[in-house]
Structures are given as structure tokens and as C-alpha cells.
Amino acid sequence: MDISIVIPLYNEEESLPELHDWIVRVMTDNNFSYELIFIDDGSKDKSWQVIQQLSQKNKHVKAIKFRRNYGKSPALHLGFEAAKGNVVITMDADLQDSPDEIPELYKMIIEGNFDLVSGWKQKRFDNAFTKNLPSKLYNYINRKISGIKLHDMNCGLKAYKNKVVKSIEVYGEMHRFIPVMAKAAGFGNIGEKVVKHQARKYGVSKFGWNRFINGFLDLLTITFLSKFGKRPMHFFGLVGTLLFLLGFGFAVYLGVFKLYCTFTHHPARLLTERPSFYISLTCMVIGSMMFLAGFVGELILRNSPVRNNYLVDEQLNLN
Numbered sequence: 213m214d215i216s217i218v219i220p221l222y223n224e225e226e227s228l229p230e231l232h233d234w235i236v237r238v239m240t241d242n243n244f245s246y247e248l249i250f251i252d253d254g255s256k257d258k259s260w261q262v263i264q265q266l267s268q269k270n271k272h273v274k275a276i277k278f279r280r281n282y283g284k285s286p287a288l289h290l291g292f293e294a295a296k297g298n299v300v301i302t303m304d305a306d307l308q309d310s311p312d313e314i315p316e317l318y319k320m321i322i323e324g325n326f327d328l329v330s331g332w333k334q335k336r337f338d339n340a341f342t343k344n345l346p347s348k349l350y351n352y353i354n355r356k357i358s359g360i361k362l363h364d365m366n367c368g369l370k371a372y373k374n375k376v377v378k379s380i381e382v383y384g385e386m387h388r389f390i391p392v393m394a395k396a397a398g399f400g401n402i403g404e405k406v407v408k409h410q411a412r413k414y415g416v417s418k419f420g421w422n423r424f425i426n427g428f429l430d431l432l433t434i435t436f437l438s439k440f441g442k443r444p445m446h447f448f449g450l451v452g453t454l455l456f457l458l459g460f461g462f463a464v465y466l467g468v469f470k471l472y473c474t475f476t477h478h479p480a481r482l483l484t485e486r487p488s489f490y491i492s493l494t495c496m497v498i499g500s501m502m503f504l505a506g507f508v509g510e511l512i513l514r515n516s517p518v519r520n521n522y523l524v525d526e527q528l529n530l531n
Contacts, residue, residue, distance in 0.1 A: 215239070215246040215318060216297030216374075220287035221305035222253045226414035228262045228305060235311045236270065242315050249274045250305075251291045254281035260526070267528050275528040285387040292377035294530055298322070300377050304368040310408045317371035320403055327376050327399035328391060330362050331369035331407035357435055358392045362404055365391055369407050373399075386433075396438030444513065448506030452499045459495025462488050 217235060221228070232248070239246045250263050252275065260277050267273040276290055288302065299321045303309040313331065320329045354365050366388045380393045391402050440447040466489060472478065 213297040214244045215299050216295035217301045218249045218291035219305050220251045220284050223255045223257045224305040225258045225262050227307045232266050238311045247272050249291050251287035252277040253287045254278045274530055277526045285382045285385055288387050289382040300372045302370050307413050308410050309369040313407045321371050326403040327373050327401045328394050329371045329403040331367040332364045332404050333409035334406045360391050444509030445506035448502045452502030455495045456499030459492045462492030
């Protein structure tokens with residue numbers, strides 16, 4: 213199979229028929245073998261009924277329906293698990309991503325040998341104040357922290373080699389940082405393509421201001437996990453050891469100074485009256501705790517495999 217198209221959605225009943233027909237036209241014109249995987253993230257409208265109708269007239273339509281709303285990351289995760297195509301394309305269901313971009317994205321993966329190609333909505337039709345400007349700031353921070361030079365890391369329109377999506381686990385709200393996870397998994401050949409962005413035609417945006425705060429925290433998390441997720445002792449052990457040695461150094465200094473004052477009858481304050489005593493004690497305690505945290509992290513990592521517990525309500529044509 214050439215292409216798997218994974219489309220997470222939430223309350224997009226109006227756009228689904230048009231999106232489906234558009235994708236089918238592109239696939240047919242380019243003679244692609246394909247599958248179209250819809251992930252209904254607990255929609256409260258008639259999105260699932262529309263998907264069922266589409267699957268009846270098109271054998272390439274497959275679908276998963278969550279029992280409740282989990283978020284985009286779990287939807288993508290299950291979509292990636294189900295994908296069988298050599299190239300996996302992700303796109304949003306709101307018609308703001310153009311299926312006409314798919315052939316070129318596919319070509320960049322197959323002929324350009326990219327592991328991942330991310331879309332760049334250079335010209336956007338969103339609100340400049342509430343979405344465009346914050347998005348530019350957000351992507352600037354992402355580039356500086358992650359080191360990945362993408363202008364629009366959170367663009368929903370992306371293309372992947374199949375082995376890339378099978379090698380990463382998208383959880384929480386980490387869908388914004390799939391390129392970071394891909395790079396951490398050893399897929400460093402990441403490209404970018406300017407794609408056409410269209411104004412929303414149906415429904416309302418699911419955008420919320422809280423995603424900027426959560427996104428920044430998630431970026432710190434994924435950056436830490438990409439470097440130390442498989443070796444927590446390298447971080448906690450190092451920091452803990454340095455703090456303990458710092459505290460121990462203060463303790464040695466205080467002990468030597470106390471002995472000096474005792475043998476020379478030099479007047480000195482009580483140790484508990486000196487700030488360095490509390491600095492020493494604090495550093496040794498925190499250092500020991502961080503070292504133990506790294507040790508426990510290593511034990512958990514080696515003995516507790518990650519399991520997914522997403523409740524799937526229904527499936528279509530996945531077998």
C-alpha cells in the first residue's frame with residue numbers, strides 16, 4: 213500500500229463528506245493505493261454516522277471511535293498503530309489542510325528520502341492576534357529549545373515513513389512535538405514543505421489559550437525525555453552527586469574550621485548559627501534525594517512496560 217491517511221477528528225460532521233471526496237479524487241488521479249483512517253475522538257455530533265456511511269461506499273475507509281474525548285495525541289497513536297501504508301499522511305478534518313499537497317509530500321518521502329516532512333502554513337487564514345502571532349512565538353521557542361528548524365512544528369499536515377510512526381509513542385498532548393520524538397528515535401532527516409492553508413469552512417476552532425502553557429511544559433518534558441528518558445540516572449544521579457559533594461564540601465570546611473577554633477582557642481559562633489551549615493545540610497539532603505530518584509527511575513524503566521488504556525468503542529474495516 214502506498215499511503216495511509218490518518219485523520220483525527222472531533223465534531224466535524226459537515227466537513228467529512230467533502231474531505232473524503234477530495235482525498236479520493238487525489239488518490240485516483242495519482243493512482244495511489246491507499247487507506248483512509250478516521251479517528252473519531254468521542255464526537256458529540258453525527259460524525260461517526262457520516263463515517264459509517266462513507267465506509268459503505270468506499271472500502272478504503274477505516275475508522276476507530278473513542279468512547280469519550282481523549283485528545284489528538286491518543287487518536288494519532290492508534291491511527292499510527294493501524295496504518296499499513298509505506299507513507300503515512302496526517303491531516304486535520306476541518307478542510308484547512310489541502311489533500312492536493314499529498315502527492316508532493318509522498319514524493320519527498322519516497323524520492324527525497326526524508327524520514328518526516330512537516331507542512332508549513334506560510335500564509336494563514338486564522339486570526340492574527342489570537343492564533344498567528346502566538347503561533348510564531350511558540351514555534352520560535354520550539355526551534356531554540358529542540359534544535360529542529362521547522363517554521364510550523366504543530367502543522368497537522370505531515371508525512372512520515374511507516375517505520376517512523378511505528379517507532380514513536382504519541383501520548384498526552386505530545387502530538388505537537390512529533391518531530392522532536394522522531395529525532396530522538398534516530399530519524400533526523402526532517403524536511404519542510406510550504407503548504408496551502410484554507411479558511412475554516414464549517415464548525416468552530418478547537419483552539420484554546422491553555423495550549424500555549426501546556427505546550428511549553430510539554431516541550432520541556434519531551435526535551436528531557438528525549439535526552440534522559442532511557443537513562444534517568446544520568447540526570448538525577450549527576451545533579452544529585454554534584455549537590456551532595458557541594459554540601460559535603462561545606463561540611464568538611466565547617467568541621468576543619470571548628471577543629472581549628474578548638475585547638476587555637478579562637479572565638480567562633482556555633483555551627484548552627486552559620487548560614488553555611490544550613491547550605492551544607494540542604495545540599496546533602498536534596499542531593500541524596502535526587503540520586504535516589506534516579507535510581508528508582510532506572511528500576512521503574514526496566515520493570516514497568518508502558519501500556520495504553522484508551523477505550524475504543526467501535527472499529528471499521530481494520531482487519
